[in-house]
Amino acid sequence: SSDLPRAPAAATRAARALWAGTRMLCGSASFFFISFVFAFFYLKSLDLNRGWRLGKHVNPSIGLGVAVVVVLIISAVLMWMASRRPAASLGLAGGALILALAAVVFQCISYANLGFGPGNGAYASVYIGWTATYTIFVLFCAYWIETQAASIWRLRRGDVDRPVAAGVPTPEPALAEAGIRACSFFWTFYVGIGVITFVILYLLK
DSSP states (O other): OTTSOOOOHHHHHHHHHHHHHHHHHHHHHHHHHHHHHHHHHHHHHHOGGGOSSOSTTOOOOHHHHHHHHHHHHHHHHHHHHHHHOGGGHHHHHHHHHHHHHHHHHHHHHHHHTOOOOTTSOHHHHHHHHHHHHHHHHHHHHHHHHHHHHHHHHHHHHTGGGSSEETTEEOOOHHHHHHHHHHHHHHHHHHHHHHHHHHIIIIIOO
């Protein structure tokens, strides 16, 4: 935990809790999505009654899949830069947020043009279940990014000199820094899961 910012005792404890909680959240996400990895390879290896992919139309657009992965990676890079460059953190976090939402939009466009449903074989079921769950979680991550950007904005606006602004406690600068680092760490990890998702669902199908 040497990378944690120095701060008063209460803020330091909160920062350490963020550091530990983020790693635990990464572990939880790993255990959750490993179930889809198992389902993919297990059902593909069995291929009972040749029901892995029912029809040649069970073929999601790889172009849209690439678009989702690319914007997610750029979003993670911007968030990482925001956690390392305090002077530009607000703009970088805002860009990361926009790109995260763009990934959701691209995935929804992909759903609108799929041409198959979960009943078209085991692959179709795994694909829709996996990507839908991943996309929903992206929205929660986008909300987390937004809260970090809002905290930075409030600090930049000068509310740090007031204990309470508009009825909302003002975050301490060190704690806000710890928060954006924790958010960046998990977002980078989660985008890594997205890259693995793309490789499995689009390249190994």
